[in-house]
Amino acid sequence: MSWIVSDKELESVFSLPAPKRYEYFVKRVADSEEVWSVGDNDGWALLGNDEGKELVPVWPHERYAAACAKGPFSGNEPRMIPLDAWMERWLPGLEKDGRGVAVFPTLEGTAAHVSPEQLRDDLREELEKYE
Numbered sequence: 001m002s003w004i005v006s007d008k009e010l011e012s013v014f015s016l017p018a019p020k021r022y023e024y025f026v027k028r029v030a031d032s033e034e035v036w037s038v039g040d041n042d043g044w045a046l047l048g049n050d051e052g053k054e055l056v057p058v059w060p061h062e063r064y065a066a067a068c069a070k071g072p073f074s075g076n077e078p079r080m081i082p083l084d085a086w087m088e089r090w091l092p093g094l095e096k097d098g099r100g101v102a103v104f105p106t107l108e109g110t111a112a113h114v115s116p117e118q119l120r121d122d123l124r125e126e127l128e129k130y131e
Contacts, residue, residue, distance in 0.1 A: 003032065005063040014067070014106055021104035022112035026119075028060035030126040033083040035090075036065040038076035045076045047102045049113055055102040056094060057111065064104065071107055087123065091116040 013024055029035055036059045038045045047055040057073070059065040065078035081090060094101065094116040101119050105111035114122075 003028075003061070005061050010063060010067060013064070018104070018110050018112040022114070025058070025060045025104050025112075026122050026126050029083060029086075030123060030130060032060065034060070035081040035083060035086045036060065036062050036078050037081060038065050038069050038073045039079050040076050044079070045073050046099075047072070047105065047111070049100065049102075053098070053100050055100045055111075055113060056090075057102045057105045059104055068105060068107060083123075087120060091120045 013021060016024065037057060045057060047057050049055055057068070059068070059078075062078045062080065069076050069078060099116070101114050101116060102111040103114055103119065
């Protein structure tokens, strides 16, 4: 883990609107090279959108995922996905399976819903700044 999320940062970022949390997610994931989701012994947690599409919930840090491992994610634990695995296996797999990504969901149910392609493109663009 590349940085420590303070209580103040946790509260502040969760209070941002979904598009701002998405920007924060992309920058932090590119920097830390970690994506966090939640799951249990049976697999990874999924959300659904209004159209019935399955979405994988993701956060940029274990602390954000842990804060949301309640409510619909009760019984799940934060799990880290290395960025290279996320880019090379997860996003193509989600695209193939017709799933989307719920970036930075909150307990209130707000998240940025994006396609795997859009998230891949945004992460690649951000990662280019690090080269």
